[in-house]
Amino acid sequence: MESIKITELVKKYDKVTAVDGINLTIEEGEIFGLLGPNGAGKTTTLMMLSTLLKPTSGTAIVNGFNVVTHPDEVRASIGMVFQDPSSDTLLTGYENLKLHALMYNLPWKSIDKKIDSVLELVDLQKRKFDVVKKYSGGMRRRLEIARGLLHEPKIFFLDEPTLGLDPQTRQHIWEYIRALAKKIRMTIIVTTHYMEEAEKLCSRIGIVDHGKIVALDSPAYLIRSTGGDIVNIKGKNLNLKEIEKLPFVKGIKNVEGKYLISVENAGKNLQHLLGLAGDVEFVEVRSPDLNDVFLFYTGREMREAGEEVSFMQDAMRTS
Amino acid sequence: MDIRKTLKGLYALWFREFRVFTREKSRVFSSVALPLFWYFIFGSGVGSMTTNVADYQHFIFPGFLAMTIIFTGLFAGAYIVWDKKIDFLKEVLITPLSRTTVFFGKAMGSMTDALIQSYFLLLVGVLFLGVPFTASSIILSMVMLFVFATGLISLGLIIGSFMTSPEGYGLISSFVIYPIFLLSGALYPLDNLPGWMQILTRLDPATYAVDGLRAVILGKSTMAYLPNLMIVLGFDVAMMFVGTWAFKRMKL
Ligand SMILES: Nc1ncnc2c1ncn2[C@@H]1O[C@H](COP(=O)(O)OP(=O)(O)OP(=O)(O)O)[C@@H](O)[C@H]1O
Ligand SMILES: [Mg+2]
Numbered sequence: 001m002e003s004i005k006i007t008e009l010v011k012k013y014d015k016v017t018a019v020d021g022i023n024l025t026i027e028e029g030e031i032f033g034l035l036g037p038n039g040a041g042k043t044t045t046l047m048m049l050s051t052l053l054k055p056t057s058g059t060a061i062v063n064g065f066n067v068v069t070h071p072d073e074v075r076a077s078i079g080m081v082f083q084d085p086s087s088d089t090l091l092t093g094y095e096n097l098k099l100h101a102l103m104y105n106l107p108w109k110s111i112d113k114k115i116d117s118v119l120e121l122v123d124l125q126k127r128k129f130d131v132v133k134k135y136s137g138g139m140r141r142r143l144e145i146a147r148g149l150l151h152e153p154k155i156f157f158l159d160e161p162t163l164g165l166d167p168q169t170r171q172h173i174w175e176y177i178r179a180l181a182k183k184i185r186m187t188i189i190v191t192t193h194y195m196e197e198a199e200k201l202c203s204r205i206g207i208v209d210h211g212k213i214v215a216l217d218s219p220a221y222l223i224r225s226t227g228g229d230i231v232n233i234k235g236k237n238l239n240l241k242e243i244e245k246l247p248f249v250k251g252i253k254n255v256e257g258k259y260l261i262s263v264e265n266a267g268k269n270l271q272h273l274l275g276l277a278g279d280v281e282f283v284e285v286r287s288p289d290l291n292d293v294f295l296f297y298t299g300r301e302m303r304e305a306g307e308e309v310s311f312m313q314d315a316m317r318t319s
Numbered sequence: 320m321d322i323r324k325t326l327k328g329l330y331a332l333w334f335r336e337f338r339v340f341t342r343e344k345s346r347v348f349s350s351v352a353l354p355l356f357w358y359f360i361f362g363s364g365v366g367s368m369t370t371n372v373a374d375y376q377h378f379i380f381p382g383f384l385a386m387t388i389i390f391t392g393l394f395a396g397a398y399i400v401w402d403k404k405i406d407f408l409k410e411v412l413i414t415p416l417s418r419t420t421v422f423f424g425k426a427m428g429s430m431t432d433a434l435i436q437s438y439f440l441l442l443v444g445v446l447f448l449g450v451p452f453t454a455s456s457i458i459l460s461m462v463m464l465f466v467f468a469t470g471l472i473s474l475g476l477i478i479g480s481f482m483t484s485p486e487g488y489g490l491i492s493s494f495v496i497y498p499i500f501l502l503s504g505a506l507y508p509l510d511n512l513p514g515w516m517q518i519l520t521r522l523d524p525a526t527y528a529v530d531g532l533r534a535v536i537l538g539k540s541t542m543a544y545l546p547n548l549m550i551v552l553g554f555d556v557a558m559m560f561v562g563t564w565a566f567k568r569m570k571l
Contacts, residue, residue: 050413052571076415086406090339102331103414105324131342147410 002061003028003155003187004049009058011044011211018044020211021058026189026204031181033198034191035294036208042191043083045208046157049189050080063154076104079153081144083160083191089133093124093143096132097150104151118146122176138169145176156180158190162197170194174201195290199223205290209298219290226288226296227251229266231273234258234282242276249273253295260295262288328416329424336398336428350436354387355443361506373449380450381532382505384464385525387436392471393496395429396479400488409571422559422566426472433468456535459544463535466551467528471499473558480562480569503529509541524554 004026011019019041026032034042047053049060051071060067063077087096094115101111119125122142132140141161148156158177162170174197181188192198198205199219207215207222215222227250234257243249243261248269250262263269266285274280340346361383362376369375402408411421441460444450478495482488502516503525512520520526531547534540540547 052409052412072415072417075413078413080413082406082409084406086410088335088339088405088407090342091335095335095338099331099335100410100414102327102334103411103416105327105415 001028002026003030003063004189005061006045006049007059009045009048009060010056011041011048011053012056017211019048019055022208022211022213024206024213024216026187028187029181029185030204031177031188031190031202033202033205034189034208035193035195035198035205035290036191037193037298040208041211042208043159044211046080046159046189046191049074050078050157051075077154078157079148079151079155080157081141081148081159081161083163085137085140085144087132087140087144087147090131092129092131093119093135094128096143097147100147100150106151114150118150121149121180122146123172138165138173141165141169142173142176145173149180152184153186155187155189158188160191160193162192162194170197177201195294199290207294207297214297215293222293223288223290226292227262228264228288229262230286230288230292231261231263231266231270232258232282232284232286233261233274233277233280235278235280237278238280239276239278243273246273246276251296253299255295258282260292262292262296324415325417325420328414328420329427332411332421332424333427333431336425337431340428340432350387350391350432351439353390354383354436354440357386358383358440365506376448377450377537378508378533379506380444380448381460381536382503382529384437384440384444384460384532385467385503385505385529386500387440388433388464388468388471388528389496389500389525391429391433391436391468392475393492394432394475395425395472396475396477396482396492397485397488398429399425399476399479400482400485403483403571404485412571418566418569419563422473422476422563425476426469426562429472429475430465430468433472434465437464437468450536452536459535460532463528463531463544463548463551466548466555467525470524470551470555470558473555473562477558477562477565480565499523499525502526505529524551527551527554 002025004024006022006024009019009022010017022045034045036042044053048055049062049067051067051074054068062074065073065077067074091099097115097118098111101114106114116125119128122145124139124142124146127135127139132143135143145161162173165173177188177190178201180186190202202219204216204218205222206213217225238259240252240259244252248264250264253260261273263273270285274283362379363372366372366375399408438461441457445452445457478492479488482491502520502523504520505525509517509520509526527547527550530540530542531544531551534542534544534547
């Protein structure tokens with residue numbers, strides 16, 4: 001059964017078109033990754049799917065309900081971890097969760113037990129009665145993941161759940177998510193900047209750029225679709241026209257003075273390629289990863305700098 | 320079933336606000352101390368220009384009861400803007416609760432705040448300030464304060480629902496809150512005002528709350544208690560109507 005079906009979804013703000021005609025179907029039980037640079041439209045898409053934002057046009061069906069005509073039913077089916085922290089820092093972890101449980105109409109008797117079980121899942125029992133102000137960023141994030149799970153949603157949205165966290169915490173959070181997906185049959189939609197993580201975690205990935213999905217498939221297939229190995233060369237007066245004509249060359253992308261060439265069977269064909277190339281100063285051969293996939297589909301690099309900017313914005317917004 | 324869900328939601332929203340209120344000791348303190356502080360400054364300062372200080376203090380006492388409510392109304396609006404800023408509002412709006420429930424839950428949270436303040440001031444007035452009181456005038460005052468708080472807090476929430484920045488809210492709300500207070504006759508009698516100002520005071524809901532309170536506390540007023548109460552109730556209904564509408568169209 002399909003969990004989510006999006007057709008020609010568009011969101012326009014005054015000047016920008018944040019989401020520009022997305023079509024997407026996500027099956028029940030999938031872990032689906034939305035990948036894209038800052039401003040690609042990931043958050044906007046999730047906000048429309050969670051009924052907090054009205055689409056300009058197009059339709060989105062979530063758990064069988066139209067987000068525009070049946071928003072209440074949609075909201076009852078979903079859980080969400082927002083990109084920006086959204087817990088009340090003056091309340092304790094426990095109080096934040098209890099508040100959530102009450103708003104979702106969980107039976108009184110089950111509330112404390114449920115709270116304990118989600119707190120255990122994210123390893124926060126010891127801080128249960130501390131006010132959230134005293135939590136670290138990672139702990140707060142984990143609390144919000146626990147909160148999103150408390151009412152056992154059918155569909156769970158996570159918007160950059162690991163943004164700005166240290167690698168260890170990041171890994172922990174992904175482990176929780178994976179364990180969860182195994183334990184409860186839940187559809188998970190996650191957005192992230194971290195390619196390696198998406199590659200390991202997601203069953204399918206949609207690459208978003210300028211509000212459009214530019215590639216959509218399993219990570220392995222996406223990587224294969226770049227056409228083999230990646231040869232990264234730098235040099236003067238490179239003979240690109242000749243290289244492009246070679247039968248084993250699948251594509252060339254210029255990225256900040258370097259050329260990324262996707263090559264079938266680089267082990268065999270590299271010598272031939274370099275012989276033609278001209279004045280080469282630097283060569284690197286590697287198997288492609290999702291970073292390269294992104295690059296091949298968008299012609300741009302998903303830079304670390306982008307993450308920092310976005311992280312700074314978060315810090316400024318919440319301070 | 321649906322009613323239980325709504326009640327639980329209302330309780331949740333109220334609980335959160337009450338928790339935050341009690342946890343911030345400074346807020347509890349300032350909310351009861353500030354009205355008293357103003358009362359003494361105004362009562363003694365402006366009172367010294369009148370022939371009878373005690374009389375003037377008693378005259379403005381109902382106005383200061385109303386003032387506590389006017390300022391909590393302002394705070395209720397600021398609080399929803401704050402919730403937007405810290406993104407807590409997203410967490411509330413994504414739950415299955417209806418926007419109407421969210422509106423009333425927020426209103427109830429601020430009601431507690433407003434009633435603690437104004438009832439405390441009332442108590443101080445009865446016990447220490449020599450304001451003449453009877454059992455029935457205390458109860459009728461409490462009713463009036465409750466009814467007035469409902470309208471004013473709704474007004475605060477309405478303004479708050481349109482604003483996104485606390486600074487913007489501060490600016491806009493002062494254009495609403497100060498006229499409401501100053502035109503209400505809280506500080507001076509309205510009988511001798513020039514005509515155009517009389518019209519403005521008649522448009523101010525606080526005028527009727529203050530007049531109604533004066534009717535029962537001082538026995539001297541322009542109108543009787545009941546018509547005043549009815550007008551304030553009418554204001555409540557209008558504000559709740561607009562408030563639920565405003566919350567339904569509120570964007571993040
Ligand atoms: N409220 C708004 N008003 C105007 N433009 C907006 C608004 N919210 C988002 N945008 C714009 O819409 C585009 C998509 O933003 P969105 O937040 O969806 O991107 P994103 O993929 O989540 O980026 P990030 O990785 O930084 O979180 C951006 O160009 C952004 O500037
Ligand atoms: Mg985003």
